[in-house]
Amino acid sequence: MSDLRRIFYSFVLLVMGIFFFISGYKSFRRKRLIEDTPTSKIRAIAMGLVEIYGVVVPYKGKILKSPLTNKDCVYYFFIIEEYRSSEKGGRWVTIKTGAKRVPFFLQDDTGKVLVDPEGAQVEVNRDYEFYSSTTKTPPQSIIQFMESSGIRYKSFLGLNRSLRFREYFIAPKDKLYILGTAGDNPYVEDGSVSQGYEDVMIQKGKKNSIYYISDKPEKDLIKNYKWRIVGGFVGGVLLILVGTSGILLGFNLF
């Protein structure tokens, strides 16, 4: 490997290391924030940053259909990728992706509150995955969606393309953890409600930039963040050191 190439790759590793390190630190801060914020009962929500946990209930019949599986949901994200081989190996290339969200209620044993998921960082488990190949044709719902989107699932030879379909969604009755800002509910007139929490909507705050929705309970989230912190810091430090060493080696400083 030439010195210039070594320096370039080492620099990439160094930048990646810094990125991992910063993301580890961000995860650490997020974990602390989740731990430090007690979960509010929906009935007693106060304005400002709140943490709530409850079940999804559709708002005024606002329901989406997930594009790949045609399931009722209030949020979906999908990604369609194609496997493209080359001399050096193969990789998945995104050919179509999309997401949509509508307001919904979150309900616990004390009441329900409107949630506007716009601007939220949504982390939910994958609900669907399918690989199509020459011998495996996608299900009808996917074929219909692809046809309506103008994407061919067959190659010019008439064989199925090697595609990967992934879908994530939030369906009614799903349990959600939300860390967001309780603000005024623009859908109700002031003074027209009997309970205070009916006039509240969970949304992205102006001051509190954090708006996070997950389908994991708080305990699992914290555990998950612990791994991200360890991965971020350990991976980051290693990459920084390896990257720095590579650069130094490139300049013959060892």
Place this chain on the structure above:
Amino acid sequence: MGLGLEIIIVVGMLIVLVALIGYIVSIYNGLIRLKHNIKKSWANIEVLLKQRSDELPKLINSVKGYMKHERSTLAQLTKARTDFLKAKTMKQKAEADSMITNALKTIFAVAENYPRLRANENFIQLQQRISGLENELADRREFYNDSVNTYNIRIHSFPDMIIARMMKCKDEELFKVVESDKKDVEVKF
């Protein structure tokens, strides 16, 4: 020792230093946030206490015509309200709050003996409103105690306790319910 190795050691030390500073800043900000959470959750309780206190004269006015034999309970409620309005510290407010909650429980339980009062629209609305506030208050008290608990644990845990001592953080008081409040209201027929 080669120059390269020296640079690696310096980079390593820099990483440790940055991580350490970041960690200390996070602990400091975390403690500030927890303190702020307690203040905010207390303020949220006070809002409801005030709202409930504003409803009490209306309640007393609506029931006094019917509950002529319950003067002592009504007097107790009036006194508790006055105590709450005079209260300066959190402890005094918590005590007055307990007295009010107790008196309200008694009034609502005794109201069962007065069919005409139970049929009074104004009383029904007030009872619903005050019961709603009581439920919200119970949730917010729990939230306040959760905030205090998180803070108190944090300032005694290592390594946060080192920064907490530097910041002169002290244990915060929980919102305690008076023991008598935990007992069921006794209603004599």
